[in-house]
Amino acid sequence: MKGDTNEQTLLKGLANNDSKAIETIYKDNFNMVQNFILNNSGSYDEARDIFQEAMIALYEKAQLSSFTLTCQIKTYIFSICKRLWLKRLQQLGRYTSPVDGFEETVSIEEDFEEHEKRNAEFAIMDRALNSLGEPCKSLLEGYYLKKMDMIALAAEFGYTNADNAKNQKYKCLMRLKKLFFSQYNIGE
Amino acid sequence: MDDILLLDAIERYLNGEMGTEEQEHFNQLRKNTPEIDQMVVEHNMFLHQMDLYASHRNIKYSLHDIHANLLNRGDLNEGGAISSKGKIIQFWNKYKRVTAIAASVGGVIALFISGLTVYFSSAVTDPKLEQLGKDLEAVKKNQQYQGTIINEVKTKIPLNARLLSGGSGFLIDTKGYIVTNAHVLKGTGAVVVNSKGQEFNADIVHIDLQKDLAILKIKDIDFTPVKTIPYTIQKSNSDLGEEIFTLGYPRNDIVYGMGYLSAKTGFNGDSLSYQIQISANPGNSGGPVFNKNGDIIGVLSTRQAQADGVSFAVKSRNIYTIIGDLNKSDTSLQPIKLPTKSALKGMERKAQIHKVEDCVYYVKAYGR
Numbered sequence: 281m282k283g284d285t286n287e288q289t290l291l292k293g294l295a296n297n298d299s300k301a302i303e304t305i306y307k308d309n310f311n312m313v314q315n316f317i318l319n320n321s322g323s324y325d326e327a328r329d330i331f332q333e334a335m336i337a338l339y340e341k342a343q344l345s346s347f348t349l350t351c352q353i354k355t356y357i358f359s360i361c362k363r364l365w366l367k368r369l370q371q372l373g374r375y376t377s378p379v380d381g382f383e384e385t386v387s388i389e390e391d392f393e394e395h396e397k398r399n400a401e402f403a404i405m406d407r408a409l410n411s412l413g414e415p416c417k418s419l420l421e422g423y424y425l426k427k428m429d430m431i432a433l434a435a436e437f438g439y440t441n442a443d444n445a446k447n448q449k450y451k452c453l454m455r456l457k458k459l460f461f462s463q464y465n466i467g468e
Numbered sequence: 469m470d471d472i473l474l475l476d477a478i479e480r481y482l483n484g485e486m487g488t489e490e491q492e493h494f495n496q497l498r499k500n501t502p503e504i505d506q507m508v509v510e511h512n513m514f515l516h517q518m519d520l521y522a523s524h525r526n527i528k529y530s531l532h533d534i535h536a537n538l539l540n541r542g543d544l545n546e547g548g549a550i551s552s553k554g555k556i557i558q559f560w561n562k563y564k565r566v567t568a569i570a571a572s573v574g575g576v577i578a579l580f581i582s583g584l585t586v587y588f589s590s591a592v593t594d595p596k597l598e599q600l601g602k603d604l605e606a607v608k609k610n611q612q613y614q615g616t617i618i619n620e621v622k623t624k625i626p627l628n629a630r631l632l633s634g635g636s637g638f639l640i641d642t643k644g645y646i647v648t649n650a651h652v653l654k655g656t657g658a659v660v661v662n663s664k665g666q667e668f669n670a671d672i673v674h675i676d677l678q679k680d681l682a683i684l685k686i687k688d689i690d691f692t693p694v695k696t697i698p699y700t701i702q703k704s705n706s707d708l709g710e711e712i713f714t715l716g717y718p719r720n721d722i723v724y725g726m727g728y729l730s731a732k733t734g735f736n737g738d739s740l741s742y743q744i745q746i747s748a749n750p751g752n753s754g755g756p757v758f759n760k761n762g763d764i765i766g767v768l769s770t771r772q773a774q775a776d777g778v779s780f781a782v783k784s785r786n787i788y789t790i791i792g793d794l795n796k797s798d799t800s801l802q803p804i805k806l807p808t809k810s811a812l813k814g815m816e817r818k819a820q821i822h823k824v825e826d827c828v829y830y831v832k833a834y835g836r
Contacts, residue, residue, distance in 0.1 A: 297526065303534050307543050314544075318808050324546040332531045339527050398520070405521045424515070425522040450472045457514055 287353050295342035306335065309354055313361045320365065330368070334360040337395040351386045359385040363392050401464070408459035416452035423449055474504070478511050582656055582672075597735055597780075598773050599651045600635065600753035624659045624667045624688075629834040636716035636755035637684060638764070639827040640701065640787065641804045642693050644668075644686030647787055648754030648831050649769050650675045653682050655835030660686060663722045663825045670831075673801065674794050679740060679786045680769050682754075683794065683804075684831065697807035698823045699762050702784050706765045708732065712744060714768055715821065716755030717830035724821060725752075727777070729765075734780040735772065741780045742766055748779045754831060757781045762812025762820050 293301025310331055317327035334357050341347060349356060362385060409417055415437055422428045422436070434445035480486050481494050498505045538544045625631065635652030637660060639645065646660060658670045668688040675682045706729055713726040727746030734741030744757065748771055757766040766781030788806070795803045812820045 297523075297530070299530060299534065302527075302530060303538070306531070306534050307538055310538070310544055314546075321809070328535060328546075332528070332535070335531055336524065336527055340524075343523075398524075401517065402521055402524050405517060424518045425525065446476070447472060450475060453475070460514070460517070461510075 287349070290353065291338075291342045291347075291349060294339055295347075302335070305338075305353060305357075309357050312354065312358060316358070316361065317365060320369075322365065326365075326368070330361050330364050331357075333364055337391065340395060340398060341391055355386055356388065359388045360392065360395075363388060404463045405460060408456055408463065411459060412452065412456055415448075416455065419445070419449055420452050420456060474507070475511070478504075478508050479515075481508065482512055482515060579656070597770050598750075599649075599770050600748055600750050600768065600779075624669050625832065625834045626657075629655075629657070629836055631832055632835050633833045634717070634751060635753035635831050635833075636751065636768075637829045637831040638715075638754075638756040639694065639697055639829070640683075640791075640806055642695065642697060642807075643802060643804075644670075644691055644693060645673070645804050646670065646684040646686065646829055646831070647767060648682050648684060649767060649782070650677050650680045650682045651769070652754045652831055653684075653833045655833040657835070658684055658831055658833045660684065661717075661830040661832065663828065665720075666690070674790065674798075676790050679790060680782055681767060681786055681790055683790070685801075694827065696809070696811070697827055698811040699756075699758065699764055699827070700807050700810045701787055702759070702763045702765045703788060704785070705732065705783065706742070706759060710765070711760045712746065712757050712765065713760075713817070714746060714748070714752065714755050714757050715825060715828045716748070716752035716768065717828075718749035718751035720830070722825055722828060722830075723752075727779075730778075734782075735770065738780075740786060741769065741782045744768075744779050744781050745777050746779050747777050752779075756824075756828060757784075758820075758824070761810065762815070762824065763810055 290301050290305055294305060313331045313334070314324070314327040317330055318324070322330075337360050338353070338357060341349070409420070412420070419433065419437060422433045423430070428436075430442040430446055430449070433449075434440075434442045437445065439445040439448070477494065481491065486494060498508060535544070539546065633652055633654040635648055637646040637648030637652070640647050653672055653675060656672075658672060659667050660670050661667050668686045668691045670684040670686050670688070673683045673685045708729055708731070710729040711726070712729055713724065715722055715724055717723065725746050725748065727744055729742055730745045731743035733739050734743055742757075742765075744766070746757075746768075748768055752768050753770075755768045756764045757768050759765050764787075765784050767784070767787070768779060768781045770780045772778040772780075791804050791806060794801065812823060815823075
């Protein structure tokens, strides 16, 4: 079953961060997942977490150049959520019986592992950035994440010129890379 | 300083910001110096990781915003009030006086209306139909009977009030909200008694005469909120022939009865209720009607006077309607959360009853 053109458009929108498309997917699928989580001893907060995690997994998948979705968005999201929820239940030791539900599911095991691996990498980056301290953290975030230019950054942080800011950024970056790669290699 | 220039060059190279001549020069440099080549590869990998991290963070934030937006617009429902506590307190301080005045006016009106209700209203006017609420005499007699046996259990009915009517009710929220029939509550207050004979004071929170449903809230220090409610309340209609059972208090002890759903409408085609074939007696009013999975499908309310075993139950989806109205109209209440999880499916009837009976209450209404 190939997703129809409407779904393809939505997925393209999702990959490009189009908030209208994201909102549509969100609205169309959230209640299904919420009901599922609530019916399986979860809370509203847990439902939100699980659903957003699944949206991120779909987003990551949609961004791949080799991307194809062989089922409906709904089915994919539900399958991911179910897998995530089972894992969460197991972690909490609340795993009782197989979660019931009549919704169609697809095999997402490969995608799921890929997603977990990425999450681990992001966690490493998160830790590395947060252990840098200020102003390093904000400076690097400004340059590499928000893509601000050096002149604007120098002005914002109060450096007398862009070269001094660049100098500082270099030192910070070296520390970050050291922190990141030390963990990243272990993680491999 | 050289290192800084080198890194700068690598970044410009990777971002494609170099001119052709410079780029060629740099390519040559990479070929001849393995160290630099290695640095380029490593930095490229790092930048890629940074980009992924950035987009991951962005999508996380935008999902968060979208969730809040949809919630505000009412497209999503999380079952509770979304505004923060601080706001409510500010609001309360600001409008304390107004609220007090409104509440006292409301109180006077409520008293007046309930007075009128006692004297004039009755949901059932057709002589062919009998409400299953108990009348004063029967309750009084049972009350005395109980008094002689269990002396240590003191009634919580105020001394200067007298019992007016009685019936059954059942929990719909772990905080102590009970659904019963409107016609059971012929008075200004109520006490409820659980299956073990323990009494609790309860407030009348809401009465809907048209649907013949009412909501009580247990307000008693002796009451400990239950952990879970084992049944759910069915939203959809049930089918003809469905096996049903009920629990109620036609006497001081809880009584079980079973039967089947015999028509999709109630007396004279009333679409708010079902016709059920079950033996029901005065006192069964307001009791739950379960299907065989233990989901509540209705609230037992009336029976036909000249026919044997023909009873009527208000359809359970009306509970959702009145709870919805109530949660919307009365913001002073903690929102009522109906149970969402059934623990009774596939169980034997005896086990089902054992689990359910603690949630079914004897309702006694009193007034002056």
